[in-house]
Amino acid sequence: MQDQQLQDLADFIASSPTPFHATTTLRERLIAAGFEALNEREDWQLKAGGRYLVSRNDSSIIAFQLGAEGALASRGLRLIGAHTDSPCLRVKPQPEKDQQGLWQLGVEIYGGALLAPWFDRDLSLAGRVTFRRADGALESRLIDFQRPIAVIPNLAIHLNRGVNDGQAINPQTDMPPLLAHSLEAGRDLRALLAAQLQQQHPDCTDVAVLDYELSFYDTQPPAQIGLEGDFFSAARLDNLLSCHAGLQALLNSDGEQPCLLVCTDHEEIGSASCCGADGPFLEDVLRRLVPDDAERIQLIQRSLLVSADNAHAVHPNFAMKHDENHGPKLNAGPVIKINSNQRYATNSETAAFFRHLCASADVPVQAFVVRSDMGCGSTIGPITASRLGVRTVDIGAPTFAMHSIRELAGSRDPGYLITVLTAFYNSAQLI
Structure with missing residues (x-):
């Protein structure tokens, strides 16, 4: 049981x-x-x-x-x-960042999150998206990319020698997740969301994404762990x-x-x-x-x-x-x-x-x-x-x-x- x-x-x-x-x-x-x-x-x-x-x-x-x-x-x-x-990382309304040839999304910290464990995790994105159909009707649907699409890489210890001495994490500059190269012109989150909407909800064609409430999350599944299964991790x-x-x-x-x-x-x-x-x-x-x-x-x-x-x-x-x-x-x-x-x-x-x-x-x-x-x-x-x-x-x-x-x-x-x-x-x- x-x-x-x-x-x-x-x-x-x-x-x-x-x-x-x-x-x-x-x-x-x-x-x-x-x-x-x-x-x-x-x-x-x-x-x-x-x-x-x-x-x-x-x-x-x-x-x-x-x-x-x-x-x-x-x-x-x-x-x-x-x-x-x-507690989690919520995507900002205008989040796109193009830095050093990489495409990132700006995030806001929701709740009292422990930030350090978010580094070097396989992250996905989910939430609610509100859009306009071709006939002008407004509608909202849930989306979930499910697969790992983002990561927040740690800075190597060689470049950050004090990291193990309790160095503070800056949520504005240290936490934006990395999603892709930005070599292709015109990367746009709303276009990405429209494509994901159509993939998950085939009736959502020819839609204009107006707004969203999106959170990053860890894709590692829950697990019963421990030598004798004493613990549940999730x-x-x-x-x-x-x-x-x-x-x-x-x-x-x-x-x-x-x-x-x-x-x-x-x-x-x-x-x-x-x-x-x-x-x-x-x-x-x-x-x-x-x-x-x-x-x-x-x-x-x-x-x-x-x-x-x-x-x-x-x-x-x-x-x-x-x-x-x-x-x-x-x-x-x-x-x-x-x-x-x-x-x-x-x-x-x-x-x-x-x-x-x-x-x-x-x-x-x-x-x-x-x-x-x-x-x-x-x-x-x-x-x-x-x-x-x-x-x-x-x-x-x-x-x-x-x-x-x-x-x-x-x-x-x-x-x-x-x-x-x-x-x-x-x-x-x-x-």
């Missing part, structure tokens, strides 16, 4: 190089399982026991099942939240691992309880967007589920959110970066994340509930508190809790190398997370 779950996670990550592709993958899997797609521009006719999904900006998605008649009002919602975006584990676990839990659930999965974009840059956790997407959906204000407040106060986002495992080479009593280990189960300054939204009641849930599901559980002399990251948990007033527990699978081009998790932890999140969706009683 573990190998099957890891392979499914690997397939999910490989098909999701951008938030747009992750949302499409989630949508396709949900529809295949019988969920009905809703359109925010239309009226919704929801039925007891129904299973539905809705997406916004092609990069965020909410899926929910209503449970039995009257269950929503009486039992509350079991919500799981994650995010679809990861790009974008933060936070596609949680998106996948939430999806699998929803698909595995018995359908008796009202459940909701929300996977939003832009967490890595603050979530402040129309489709981010600090935007109105989730609130808009809840208003359509329960139009009456008083009834909706009652529903929210009966509900609980599990904010699932990866946690920092204690690194054997840098153990001093953790509080000595709060160093989560790989393959030791999900981590409850706690911060007195509300960088995480966990409180004693929600932490106790999650501990009880793990014990009931025979899943080990850990805790993380940042060192008192270090700053703390955050998640969608505090944002969603403050916008909705919903009780929240912040948890996540322990990982190494968070925000690197390639991250590392324990091979048993994805299964642990799916098990406890499935138990959460099936839980008859919330706190």
